[in-house]
Amino acid sequence: MATHPRPLSPHLQIYKPQLTTVLSILHRVTGVALCAAALGLVWGLLSLALGRDEFEHFRACANSLPGKLLTAIFVFCLVYHLLNGIRHLGWDTGWGLDLKRAYATGWLLVALAPALTALSLWWIW
Amino acid sequence: MSEFRTELKQVRGLGSAHEGTHHWWMQRITAVALVPLSIWFVFFLEAIRGVDYLAVRYAIGQPMTAALMLAYVCAVLHHAYLGVQVVIEDYVHERVAEVGLLIATRLLFVLAALTATVSILRLVFLAADPQ
Numbered sequence: 677m678a679t680h681p682r683p684l685s686p687h688l689q690i691y692k693p694q695l696t697t698v699l700s701i702l703h704r705v706t707g708v709a710l711c712a713a714a715l716g717l718v719w720g721l722l723s724l725a726l727g728r729d730e731f732e733h734f735r736a737c738a739n740s741l742p743g744k745l746l747t748a749i750f751v752f753c754l755v756y757h758l759l760n761g762i763r764h765l766g767w768d769t770g771w772g773l774d775l776k777r778a779y780a781t782g783w784l785l786v787a788l789a790p791a792l793t794a795l796s797l798w799w800i801w
Numbered sequence: 802m803s804e805f806r807t808e809l810k811q812v813r814g815l816g817s818a819h820e821g822t823h824h825w826w827m828q829r830i831t832a833v834a835l836v837p838l839s840i841w842f843v844f845f846l847e848a849i850r851g852v853d854y855l856a857v858r859y860a861i862g863q864p865m866t867a868a869l870m871l872a873y874v875c876a877v878l879h880h881a882y883l884g885v886q887v888v889i890e891d892y893v894h895e896r897v898a899e900v901g902l903l904i905a906t907r908l909l910f911v912l913a914a915l916t917a918t919v920s921i922l923r924l925v926f927l928a929a930d931p932q
Contacts, residue, residue, distance in 0.1 A: 708888060711881045717874065718917045724861065725920035728854045758839050761832050768829060800846045 695782045703760045706753035713750040744801075751800075752793040759785050759792070824883060831880035838873040845870075862928025867921050874917040882910040 691697070723734035737743050763781050766772045772781055815821035845866070849857045861870055885906050893899040 704884075704888060707881075707884045710877075711885055714874075714877045714881050715913055717877070718913045718920075721861075721870070721874070721917050721920040721924075724854075724858055725923040731854050731857070754839060754843075758836065762836065765829070765832060796843055800843065800850055 695786075696778055699760060699782050699785060703757060703764075706757045706760075709749065709753045710757055713753065716746075716750070748793075748797055751796050752789065755792045755796060756785070756789045759788055824886075828880065828883045831876045831883070834872065834876045835880060838869065838876060841869060842873055858924055859928050861921065862924040862926075864925070867925045871918060871921050874921070875914055878910050878914045878917070882907060885910075 720731075720734050720738075723730040738747060763772065763785065766781070772778060818824070849860060852860070860866060886903060889899060889902050889906065893902055
């Protein structure tokens, strides 16, 4: 076992946040949030199967102020994760990994995610 | 770069996790499925906006809608588990807590998938035979 103190790489807060790194960690954050959204979807389907009272209770929860706030957050997470997921699938094929394209698609994501979130919310509410 | 290991040696055992590219590949398969399914789901939400309970129940109970909803929920939960698994493996360094969390989340997501499946099937049967 090596006992010599070895140099550590700088801690995360040393680095200047860059577009690519911020978008990358946001993919994870939105993904974890969407796990909760998925369980909410299961709750909705279960309430439909249980009966009218249970479904109306679910709908009342979803239409309450905290429910609407949560829905808005979940829709943003879905739109963001979906758009960035398409970026990821592009990278998997080898497309868009160069700095120029990584930044271009990154800024496109920054512009599209809030716009499509607003559009979706306006549409489903 | 010189490589002295044979191709057979490299492929045997399927790497340190012993499952090769299975995790990565399933994550991509579910991701590709979720692109159209998520868009369909938002359209579906718009279609049932403000609709009465029985009408929503009947809508999801239609064979094609039920199949798409089943595909969506199962792909979502599978994809979600694969993602959360990596997050746990990356950030939980205490081995007992890591394995415990992996087991707990897996059981939770499997239970959620079964609950959704049984619920959707119930809507299908209710729609086929309205009281």
